Amino acid sequence: MLGYFARRLLQGFMSIVGASIVIFTITRLTGDPVVLMLPPEAPPDVIDALRIKLGLDLPLWRQYLIFAGDALQGDFGRSYRWEMPALDLVLDRLPATILLSAVALAFSMAVAIPFGVLSAVNRGGWVDRFGKVFAMAGQAMPNFWVGLLLILIFAIHLDWLPAYGAGTPAHVVMPAIALGWYPVAAQTRIVRSAMLDVLDSDYIRMGRSVGTPEFSLVWKYALRNAAIPLITMLGVYFAAMLGGSFVVEVVFAWPGLGRTVVEALFARDFPVVQAGVLFAAAMFVVANLLVDLSYGIVDPRIRHGR
Amino acid sequence: MTDADAPALAVEDLVMELHLRRGVLRPVDGVSFEVGAGETLGIVGESGSGKSMTCLSILRLLPKPAGRIARGSVRVGGVDLTQLSERELARDWRGRRLSMVTQDPMTSLNPVFTIGDQVGSPLRHHRITRTLRETRARAAAALGRVRIPSPERRLDEYPHQFSGGMRQRAVSAMAIACEPQVMIADEPTSNLDVTIQVKMIELYREIQKETGVAIVLITHDMGVAASICDRVAVMYAGRIVEQGPSRAIFRRPAHPYTQALLDSIPRLGARRKRLFALGGQPPDLLDLPRGCRFAARCPKRMARCDEAYPPEFKLPDGHVSACWLSESEAVHAA
Numbered sequence: 001m002l003g004y005f006a007r008r009l010l011q012g013f014m015s016i017v018g019a020s021i022v023i024f025t026i027t028r029l030t031g032d033p034v035v036l037m038l039p040p041e042a043p044p045d046v047i048d049a050l051r052i053k054l055g056l057d058l059p060l061w062r063q064y065l066i067f068a069g070d071a072l073q074g075d076f077g078r079s080y081r082w083e084m085p086a087l088d089l090v091l092d093r094l095p096a097t098i099l100l101s102a103v104a105l106a107f108s109m110a111v112a113i114p115f116g117v118l119s120a121v122n123r124g125g126w127v128d129r130f131g132k133v134f135a136m137a138g139q140a141m142p143n144f145w146v147g148l149l150l151i152l153i154f155a156i157h158l159d160w161l162p163a164y165g166a167g168t169p170a171h172v173v174m175p176a177i178a179l180g181w182y183p184v185a186a187q188t189r190i191v192r193s194a195m196l197d198v199l200d201s202d203y204i205r206m207g208r209s210v211g212t213p214e215f216s217l218v219w220k221y222a223l224r225n226a227a228i229p230l231i232t233m234l235g236v237y238f239a240a241m242l243g244g245s246f247v248v249e250v251v252f253a254w255p256g257l258g259r260t261v262v263e264a265l266f267a268r269d270f271p272v273v274q275a276g277v278l279f280a281a282a283m284f285v286v287a288n289l290l291v292d293l294s295y296g297i298v299d300p301r302i303r304h305g306r
Numbered sequence: 307m308t309d310a311d312a313p314a315l316a317v318e319d320l321v322m323e324l325h326l327r328r329g330v331l332r333p334v335d336g337v338s339f340e341v342g343a344g345e346t347l348g349i350v351g352e353s354g355s356g357k358s359m360t361c362l363s364i365l366r367l368l369p370k371p372a373g374r375i376a377r378g379s380v381r382v383g384g385v386d387l388t389q390l391s392e393r394e395l396a397r398d399w400r401g402r403r404l405s406m407v408t409q410d411p412m413t414s415l416n417p418v419f420t421i422g423d424q425v426g427s428p429l430r431h432h433r434i435t436r437t438l439r440e441t442r443a444r445a446a447a448a449l450g451r452v453r454i455p456s457p458e459r460r461l462d463e464y465p466h467q468f469s470g471g472m473r474q475r476a477v478s479a480m481a482i483a484c485e486p487q488v489m490i491a492d493e494p495t496s497n498l499d500v501t502i503q504v505k506m507i508e509l510y511r512e513i514q515k516e517t518g519v520a521i522v523l524i525t526h527d528m529g530v531a532a533s534i535c536d537r538v539a540v541m542y543a544g545r546i547v548e549q550g551p552s553r554a555i556f557r558r559p560a561h562p563y564t565q566a567l568l569d570s571i572p573r574l575g576a577r578r579k580r581l582f583a584l585g586g587q588p589p590d591l592l593d594l595p596r597g598c599r600f601a602a603r604c605p606k607r608m609a610r611c612d613e614a615y616p617p618e619f620k621l622p623d624g625h626v627s628a629c630w631l632s633e634s635e636a637v638h639a640a
Binding site for chain 1: 365427
């Protein structure tokens with residue numbers, strides 16, 4: 001178990017290194033940040049001086065090695081734009097993004113599990129059909145558009161919820177729905193097909209044959225088995241939430257990592273983009289590791305090392 | 307509520323239909339039998355003869371939505387279960403007064419719940435125990451009754467920590483936890499190795515002695531049927547073709563199908579070199595012959611076998627055979 005854990009940690013570290021190389025190269029393809037940092041009338045020698053000061057005159061591979069060496073020591077450079085360490089900026093914005101992603105994921109499961117279970121129990125019934133349409137709609141609509149629609153209905157017309165910003169629990173509702181609706185369709189399908197398999201199993205029939213009420217058969221004895229494939233996918237969905245948050249945070253002016261990275265990208269603020277993406281990658285790795293460790297809680301066969 | 311003089315289980319003219327796209331099948335087609343308290347009835351036959359479907363029909367655990375009981379009655383202690391609602395059946399009957407042990411011990415237990423939870427579940431649902439402590443004590447007692455050593459300690463274990471034989475014991479414990487009057491055992495030993503089979507059969511006998519439960523044992527193994535059953539019913543293509551005290555049936559089988567089944571048992575020290583094997587296949591339930599369903603494979607086929615299905619003839623030694631050959635010996639048509 002410990003060896004497995006160490007191997008997974010190493011794999012995770014390698015993924016983060018890979019992500020850092022990709023993001024480092026791609027940010028530099030967006031153009032020269034020095035041009036944006038200085039007034040248009042700045043003389044060429046001033047521009048060159050700033051470029052040398054920031055180390056942007058060196059070959060790309062040397063820039064990367066310097067960046068990687070510093071990053072390993074916890075130094076991600078200073079933001080060109082906000083004039084503060086990139087790390088402090090990212091750590092300041094990270095909790096808001098984790099909160100949003102977690103609420104969005106919880107929302108998607110809170111919808112997908114009941115829909116999936118009821119669709120399986122009443123296969124071909126109205127819940128099954130309505131659930132399919134509802135879930136498909138979520139998958140067909142891009143999350144920024146869902147966000148705008150939600151703002152239009154619930155903030156402008158009905159005036160129930162704040163349109164943007166953060167601070168109160170009410171603020172998280174719309175961004176979380178906009179972000180969490182997308183995976184509902186896929187999650188519903190996973191729960192539905194797993195439930196269909198489980199409901200057909202010998203142990204459910206055994207439970208029924210000793211008089212276990214249908215309600216506990218479905219929601220207790222069958223659901224815990226059917227939840228295993230969904231949990232397997234949680235890491236992937238958490239990653240989807242992180243990716244989606246880059247867009248949704250901009251729509252709702254949510255003060256999270258995603259919006260900060262998008263703003264930094266427009267300003268060619270390389271240190272902030274690099275630090276932000278690396279932390280998103282690290283969160284993804286950690287989330288997957290936690291998912292792997294959580295199987296044991298649901299499935300005793302894994303807990304006992306089989 | 308229940309009638310004390312009635313047999314523990316009385317099935318009469320039971321017909322179960324499967325409504326499929328291809329047509330309507332009758333896997334159980336007019337089956338009747340009775341089992342008294344403390345008695346064991348064996349139902350034997352090939353796979354596909356309707357043995358398991360008969361069991362599922364008794365508990366009304368039919369495949370949905372295709373299966374339905376079309377005719378007949380299932381009485382437990384005098385109460386006709388076919389007249390009860392699904393809810394009443396689950397609340398007062400299944401697991402309480404009659405229960406079932408299914409074929410495969412490896413898949414009959416829920417892998418993500420403890421043995422204690424599962425064995426305790428019928429006790430909880432039927433309100434026999436009210437508190438967690440009481441449920442655990444009764445569940446441990448049930449495990450003890452099926453001879454699982456140190457039962458209290460094993461309550462918190464999961465099915466994968468149990469061996470095949472122990473799992474089958476745990477399933478049996480779940481079935482007898484509420485001390486039902488009728489237990490239906492559907493091939494309870496066919497997935498276990500031979501020495502464990504013998505132990506399980508002994509165990510069922512002991513439980514029966516202790517509790518007086520009526521047992522319906524489904525098996526395709528004539529040896530198992532001979533060793534444990536008081537009476538035997540032989541099924542073929544959805545119908546019982548021969549029924550009676552096991553001694554009479556094994557000593558003087560009247561129906562050619564029963565004779566063929568008995569001839570297929572390997573015997574130690576037998577002169578015959580090759581084991582008898584019955585040729586042919588059971589009939590397609592969608593395309594049944596007008597006459598006897600066994601006629602096509604029967605070595606003693608006569609012209610009238612194809613004309614009409616034989617009625618049940620009662621023989622002098624007390625057993626009943628649905629074969630025209632028995633007509634001449636019959637005491638009277640049953």
